[in-house]
Amino acid sequence: MPSRSQEGRSATGGVPRHAFREQDAVWAELLAMGEAVVGSLEKSVQAVCEGRIDLIAEVKEEEEETDRREVQIEQECLRILALFEPVASDLRRMATVLKVNRDWERIADLALRVARRVRKLGRKFPDIVAPDSLKELARAVHAHVRASYVALAEIDAAKAREVIAGDQAIDESYRAVRRQLKEQLAAHADQLDGWLLLLNSARNLERVADHATGIAQTVVFLQEGTIIRHTPQG
Template sequence: MASSRSQEGRAATGGVPRHAFREQDAVWAELLALGQTVIGSLDKSVQAVCDGRIDLVSEVKEEEEETDRKEVRIEQECLRVLALFEPVASDLRRMATILKVNRDWERIADLALRVARRVRKLGRKFPELAPPDSLKDLARDVLVHVKASYVALVEIDSTKAREVIIGDQVIDESYRAVRRQLKDQLAARADQLDGWLLLLNSARNLERIADHATGIAQTVVFLQEGTIIRHSDPA
């Protein structure tokens, strides 16, 4: 009788056990929850840049450590599902997406912590130097960019994902403008070299966060369309 029920369950799902789909859904839900946590951490980091909220750095640190643990657990669960159920077609693409995006979220959390720490160090060692408005605008734009990639992922919407990919060009232009401004200021006030370098490094880390968000968007296109678009025209 148990064997008969198992066969019926497989037949109703195209030969795949029903619990296989449940386990895939569970790992997917964990990935989306991780994304929410990382966005919250990045938001705190942006507050540190824009509002001087260095009191939030410790929270960013705690969340980064929790992200590391979740990233490992999600990868382990994903590999277990792949080994046990050998998914194919769209199910296999979803598992591949989880592995890729899982790593992107972990890197965003790590970079958000680096940004927050550098702002704290700047405030302690160079209190007379403050992040310029252009850097604050970049930080806010990067946060919006990451949130947009998350929405595309949740909705598995390749159209929204392509908008994120195109938007990365704007982030890159803003980063280059911030870098030029900071280098000019560095040349004029070389006595505070280390402080300007902290700001430059923060700008670079923000740009790298945007790159990971763009990578998430590219993976969403792969998930929905089965097309790998890295190094190609997103349109």
């Protein structure tokens, strides 16, 4: 989406300059929130891959901060829509804020769920270790989310489409992990709850990837004005 100077947009559209400043401010807050969520997810992945349960308290604090930010950003975005009635690319940007704001909040929530299950597994089933396939899935999901953040920050539809294309590989990895964990579950029925914790973690990681893909689809809409959800390319 090509950028225009605040002065130029004000001169051509008759919209107060401060309206564009406020749009820019809420956009910057969305990006800051996204960057924080990517960092929080990284800590959750470290908990899965390295047993860093010491990071779980930080993930929880950051999830609570994300909840606060989500409400604040939504309220500010709705205020801008009501007061200034943006059109064209500015309206798309505000619609993007509302959509992606929710996606970041859900990713933060799922990251906390994954981290908490790591802690519960360690406390109740210390003999069960996350398989390498689950660790690889966790790292792949984190890379997927980070890539969606970069596409959003740069408003780059080409990079966003790469994220969308990469979702299939995440899904395939998830299905492989799920099969492996179900086999372990059947072989170790006495530790049913422990393997279910890992199975649930894998599912939550796959859902994180879905939200990252949703962010990428929204970036395409932002730059091109095209909704590609539920289409062959989306």
